Amino acid sequence: MSRILLAGDHFVRNDLLADRLRDAVGHPVELRTLTLPWPHVPFGPVAEVDEASDAEDEMLPLLDGVEVLVTQMAPVTRRVLAAARSLRLVVCTRGGPVNVNVPECTARGVLVCNTPGRNAVAAAEHAVTLILSTVRAIPRxxxxxxxxxxxSDLYAYDECGLELGGSTIGLVGYGAIGRRVAAILRAFGAHVLVTDPYVTAADLPDGLALVELGELLARSDVVSLHTRLTPATAGLIDAAALAAMRPGSYLVNSARGGLVDYDALAAALDRDHLAGAGLDVFPAEPPPPDWPLLRSDRVVMTPHLAGATRQTAHRAAELAAAAVAAWVAGDTPSDLVNPEVAGGPPG
Structure with missing residues (x-):
């Protein structure tokens, strides 16, 4: 009988994970559970991993004999892995397993799976909501x-916002979320530009144009970010990029805070080069009370909630259950982060 630790939280809940696992695996499993405090308690760095709940001490006594760990926020650190001698599979129910020490897992022969696309629908809809709220100044x-x-004076020409129909929207990144955003924007009648080094023109449907970043910035009424944060993309939208954007345009970031130089963004707003910004992610989360953009009535902000729908939680549980069921059956799970590790139940 496979021993599985479910380290869920108050979003991807243990009851959701357990129900999907029992359905997917098809025979009895031994489940242990630990409920992590996120999102009631914010995540943060824990030892050498990031965006995790500080729960190493709570996990250690539960890991004896556990072969599979399913979690969204547990810190899978060297210390945790050293205590999990039977562990063979970690399923991280998020797009990027930043809370997992993947190199250490690989060195120990532990497979790591993630669940890419689990929040693509939610994040795309939220991004478009931010775009609409920003260009029409809905919160203000x-x-x-x-x-x-x-x-009624807000009907004055200088106070009015933009229609998405007929506007040019530039998408930086064309992965699972960017593709959905593009489809929604096309339904509004927007002209959509895309920049992504991993995409060719043949990958785009009719009506979308693949351009370099500089051209996208210069032509777009709204620039919306949908790329991962990597060493190559950190600070991608810096002072020079913001200066290259069209006067009176808007920036929307629902991807990662590290993509943007927020001091430069504040300066661009202060000098009226940009008309507004929509932000779901920040350089520090939460931003400090004296952060300048908190005082701007031209910035629409949400607290990193783009993926927060019930369907996202259900989808994460379903994808995790499918990965565990494949492993239990002796098959290789999908969405491996470290495919170089040989998988399958021990023995």
Whole structure:
């Protein structure tokens, strides 16, 4: 009987994981559970991993004899792995396993899977929501009505926002989320430009244009970021990139905070080069109370919630269960982060 530790949280819950696992595996398994405090307690760095719940001490007594760990936020550190001598598979129910020490897992012969695409629908819809809210200044206008004001002067030409229909929207990144954003924007009648070094023109449907980043910045009314944070993309939207954007355009970032130089963004807004920005991610999360952009009424902000839908949690549980079921059956799970490790149940 396979021993599985479910280290769920208050989003990807243990009851969801357990239900999907029992259905997918098809025979009894021994389940141990640990409920992590996220999102009620923010994640952060833990030892050598990032974006994790600080729960090493709670995990250690539960790992004896465990062959499979399924988690979104558990810190899979050297210390945890040293205590998990029977561990053969880690399933991380998120797009990037930043809370997992993948090199250490690989050295110990432990397979690591992730669940890419689990939040693609949610994140794409949220990105488009941010675009609409930003170009139409919905939060700022809402606050005037809530304050008892009837600002018909906001109908003035200089106060009006943009229609997506007929506008040019530039997408930096064309992965699972970027593709969905593009399809939604095309339904609005927007002209969509794409820049992505891993995409060719043949990969794009009719109506989308593949361009270099410089051309995208210069032509777009809205630039929306959908690329991963890597050493090559860190600080991609810096002062020079912001200066290359069209005067009066908008920047939307629902990908990763490290993609943007936020001091340069604040300066671009202050000098009216950009008309506004929509942000779901930040250089530090949460941003400090004195962070300048918190005071700007031209910035629409949400607290890193782009993937927060119930369907995302269900999809994560389903993908995790499929990976575990494949491993238990002696097959290689999909979406391996370290495929060089030979998989399969021990013995």
């Amino acid at each position: 206008i809402h606050s005037t009505v809530a304050a008892g004001q009837w600002r």
